[in-house]
Amino acid sequence: VAQEGLDVAECSYVIRYEFVSNEIGTVQSRGRARASQSKCFLITEALSLNYQRETDNRLKEEDMKQAITEWREKGIEAFQTLVRKEQADLLKNLSTNGPQPTALGASQPTNETAKTIHCRFCDTFLCKGSSLRLQGTTVVCCDQAFEKLANPPKSAGEKIVCPNRTCHRELGAVILLSRNVPGYALQISSLKFFIGSETLPRLFKKWSQYQGYMQSL
Numbered sequence: 001v002a003q004e005g006l007d008v009a010e011c012s013y014v015i016r017y018e019f020v021s022n023e024i025g026t027v028q029s030r031g032r033a034r035a036s037q038s039k040c041f042l043i044t045e046a047l048s049l050n051y052q053r054e055t056d057n058r059l060k061e062e063d064m065k066q067a068i069t070e071w072r073e074k075g076i077e078a079f080q081t082l083v084r085k086e087q088a089d090l091l092k093n094l095s096t097n098g099p100q101p102t103a104l105g106a107s108q109p110t111n112e113t114a115k116t117i118h119c120r121f122c123d124t125f126l127c128k129g130s131s132l133r134l135q136g137t138t139v140v141c142c143d144q145a146f147e148k149l150a151n152p153p154k155s156a157g158e159k160i161v162c163p164n165r166t167c168h169r170e171l172g173a174v175i176l177l178s179r180n181v182p183g184y185a186l187q188i189s190s191l192k193f194f195i196g197s198e199t200l201p202r203l204f205k206k207w208s209q210y211q212g213y214m215q216s217l
């Protein structure tokens with residue numbers, strides 16, 4: 001059983017069983033396998049919290065690789081200039097506002113919080129933006145009205161589908177919150193957001209692009 005720091009030259013397989021930390025942990029654990037063409041596996045339930053975290057971690061790793069490639073092309077001077085600017089901005093923010101949360105969404109209700117959220121495929125109303133909560137980095141809908149409307153399943157990993165019978169597209173999956181209360185993890189690619197008084201819906205690719213307020217559970 002090994003995570004960081006242990007190098008086993010002959011190791012060609014890493015098998016993790018229900019163990020996911022952050023994106024650094026995902027990269028670190030894969031790095032335990034030093035042999036060429038080594039492989040890394042995660043054993044977990046489909047669509048479980050660990051499954052979603054691992055998927056998030058891999059996306060973040062892809063983002064990191066892309067950023068490294070982009071900055072290599074831009075050159076060291078542009079990179080240093082940006083780092084200095086970011087540092088200056090961070091220090092300025094810290095001295096005026098105190099530490100800022102780095103979680104998804106806004107830290108307090110803003111006019112970027114969606115009034116209503118609808119099925120992207122058929123426009124059916126699903127829930128209010130104020131019903132969204134954060135379980136770690138997973139966005140869940142916590143709303144009895146949504147339960148009544150969509151009648152979602154209650155076991156972890158089961159699919160949630162659009163309540164409109166002629167649509168019935170997949171909206172996300174059930175995850176278990178504390179005390180085994182079901183939470184409805186909605187996938188943003190199935191949703192459209194009406195924000196403020198805007199008449200056109202907004203679409204997002206990733207939850208990190210949505211700037212509305214979501215209270216942490």
Ligand SMILES: [Zn+2]
Pocket residue numbers: 119120121122123124162163164167168169
């Ligand atoms: Zn629908």
